[in-house]
Amino acid sequence: MFRKLAVLIFIILLGNAGVAFTDDSHSWDALKGRLVADGFNREYVDTVFSASSLEYDSAMMARKMRALLKRRFEPPAKKVAREKEFDERYIGPIMLAGGYSYLREHYGLLQEIDKQYGVAPSVLVALLLVETKLGFTLGEAPAFNNLANMAASPDPLKFFNELGYERLEEKDMVWLKKRTQKKADWAYKELSALLKFSSENSMVPTEIPGSPYGAFGICQFMPSTAVHYAVDGDGDGVIDLFTRDDALFSMASFLKRHGWKNSLSKKKKLKVIYRYNHSMVYARTIYEVARNLEKIRSTFGPD
Known part of the structure; x- marks a missing residue:
């Protein structure tokens, strides 16, 4: 029921708040299709992803994977030192x-x-x-943007050049692919929850400020x-x-x-x-x- 009401609520709240009803990138297509397949109203999804503030940027996922790779290669002694009281x-x-x-x-x-x-x-x-x-x-960046960009970036080859590594061993690439997919699935779950929560509480999802990983x-x-x-x-x-x-x-x-x-x-x-x-x-x-x-x-x- 909330997904039907969300379309009307969202459009009314949005008004003229900088929305261009065009999709300037195919990067969102798979993500939008997944949301619709999971029960979200197509019109609502299209409206949300038409916000002018929303731009695809693989750097969101690259930042997270770069941090995880750094910890993966960190010497054991440094890991222990980092775990302060x-x-x-x-x-x-x-x-x-x-x-x-x-x-x-x-x-x-x-x-x-x-x-x-x-x-x-x-x-x-x-x-x-x-x-x-x-x-x-x-937090300064919209939580929706951060989560959507991570959910739409399950393939590390999209941003490998941003990680700071010329090459990785095969076992590390296997690890990276699994972790990236896992993080993208996590981001999708949180993105879906954000759409649900915002629609139930009359909020414009793309205007909710949050942390780099979607907390708000x-x-x-x-x-x-x-x-x-x-x-x-x-x-x-x-x-x-x-x-x-x-x-x-x-x-x-x-x-x-x-x-x-x-x-x-x-x-x-x-x-x-x-x-x-x-x-x-x-x-x-x-x-x-x-x-x-x-x-x-x-x-x-x-x-």
Whole structure:
């Protein structure tokens, strides 16, 4: 049902916002056909991909594969050194002062969320601090563009010259082809979720700013995460993860549904936080920021 409504909603919202109804590249054809085959309305798909801001650029996938190749060839000792305990940038006085100020300002709302979901205020503020500097760094490129470009680039030969390697051994090429296809399939899943989420919440999908890999909102949810865990925190009938209440409630919803309880041991808390971002350095950083914020709060309030 949402796909039928999405066509009308999208066209009305878009108005004259820089859309040229021509497809200037065949690079999108396979991707568009896949979306239609999976049930999205053809008119809606054509409208989305007609946005003037959308241009095919294989550099999106090249950037990701270049980083993965670099790690593949990294010496074991360097890999161990990279896995530090936690990111100390977020434990410094300036970052913690900003986090504590935010916690104080919104403590009533954070307590309300804690009562409903059982997630302490310090944990939500720690996540918000690390993810988007409390909502000040949201990403510049449209999330849709980034995901569409990755989904449309399953063949590494499209961008091999951009990787910085004159040649690779056969085993490395086999690995590269498999990883590129896997990442393209992942991007397609997230792209589909972004279309679903945006249509259900009256958003123009091509105008949602996001990270280089498609996370968006104050809470930096991936689209599939938003579809499954985002909630309408302020009760206005739509979910807008660029608003404070919806983002905070949605973060708490995610943690609770992954087993979070404030009484958990450190080890179990880290396992839940890891589900938010699959990095143990990240999980330990969130834990340390929350622990420090709680120490400050217990000393200076609010109670």
